[in-house]
Amino acid sequence: MKIVVLDDYEKSMIFLKDNNKISSKASIQIHHQRLIGDALVDAIRDANVVVLMRDRTPFRAELINQLNELQYVIFTGNRNMAIDYDVLAAKNIPVSYTEFGPSKETTVELTWALILSAYKRIGEQNLVAMSGAWRNEHSVLPALHGERLGVLGLGSIGSKVAKVGLAFGMDVVTWSPNMTPERAAVHGVKAVSLEELLQTSRIVSLHLVPGEGTKYVMNAERLAMMRADSFLVNTSRSTLIVTADLVQALQNGKPSMALLDVFDQEPINLEEELFKLPNVFITPHLGFVHQPIFKNLTMGAQAALEAWVSGEPLVNQVQ
Numbered sequence: 001m002k003i004v005v006l007d008d009y010e011k012s013m014i015f016l017k018d019n020n021k022i023s024s025k026a027s028i029q030i031h032h033q034r035l036i037g038d039a040l041v042d043a044i045r046d047a048n049v050v051v052l053m054r055d056r057t058p059f060r061a062e063l064i065n066q067l068n069e070l071q072y073v074i075f076t077g078n079r080n081m082a083i084d085y086d087v088l089a090a091k092n093i094p095v096s097y098t099e100f101g102p103s104k105e106t107t108v109e110l111t112w113a114l115i116l117s118a119y120k121r122i123g124e125q126n127l128v129a130m131s132g133a134w135r136n137e138h139s140v141l142p143a144l145h146g147e148r149l150g151v152l153g154l155g156s157i158g159s160k161v162a163k164v165g166l167a168f169g170m171d172v173v174t175w176s177p178n179m180t181p182e183r184a185a186v187h188g189v190k191a192v193s194l195e196e197l198l199q200t201s202r203i204v205s206l207h208l209v210p211g212e213g214t215k216y217v218m219n220a221e222r223l224a225m226m227r228a229d230s231f232l233v234n235t236s237r238s239t240l241i242v243t244a245d246l247v248q249a250l251q252n253g254k255p256s257m258a259l260l261d262v263f264d265q266e267p268i269n270l271e272e273e274l275f276k277l278p279n280v281f282i283t284p285h286l287g288f289v290h291q292p293i294f295k296n297l298t299m300g301a302q303a304a305l306e307a308w309v310s311g312e313p314l315v316n317q318v319q
Helices: 014-018 037-044 085-090 103-119 122-130 158-167 181-186 194-200 243-252 291-309
Strands: 002-006 027-030 049-052 072-075 095-097 148-152 171-175 203-206 231-234 257-260 280-282
Touching: 002 037, 014 027, 014 291, 049 291, 072 291, 103 122, 103 158, 103 203, 103 231, 103 257, 103 280, 148 158, 148 194, 158 171, 158 203, 171 194, 243 257
Parallel strands: 002 027, 002 049, 049 072, 072 095, 148 171, 148 203, 203 231, 231 257, 257 280
Antiparallel strands: none
């Protein structure tokens, strides 16, 4: 039997090779770099089990139909929208997931780290001070207090981001397809239309699950509604934004800056137009990069593989 792990950038799955219960019954190949095209197909063509780290490699019908030996798929985390589950089901190939972990708190922290770093020009001001110049023309910094924060999505992450905004003395408003004034009020914020949120917010932070009514919600029309001095923050999913439209919007100066932790392709290709713009501030998808999270992901993958190689009932199977 052959097990192939894809996209293990953090090298967190290496320990699987030391698990005798698994390694005594199957060979294990772990890929630490992203594979695409023929290289991807060649790596998993004869795999019996494919372990997907998050949703880094889309697992769509065109790819699945080339894998004649595939018997089982595991993905880390508890949600993956880049898998064609119906295609796997038609082939009687089961899918399991792993527990995720305390990522909500780390994503909230990263969201505010991005906002504060960019809004307060921390990187630039550090360089100015370290150069001996002490201050420059940008050293008179704006305050968040009194500014409007627009939060798209008021779930477990968005509500915490809103709470921090309130602590800074910001005027916090929210929108999502099913938002109600009552639900917003529970968190001390105001529900408004998407148009009002975009037109009036200095900071717009995305915390939606992509789906009907939210996927690519930030398109050319919506981006054009934003203030010329606004910041657009995305630590959720790249598919909330039409990237080509964002490039054009940033070139037009609305929003003034994009703060991004998630991207259409990861690792990123620096030759893409988005990363050549001076008003883009990025981090390498750090929102969920936290040791307790990886412990849950790796332990979950191990439990799923142990059950499979031993012929035991599968764990955390997707229904």
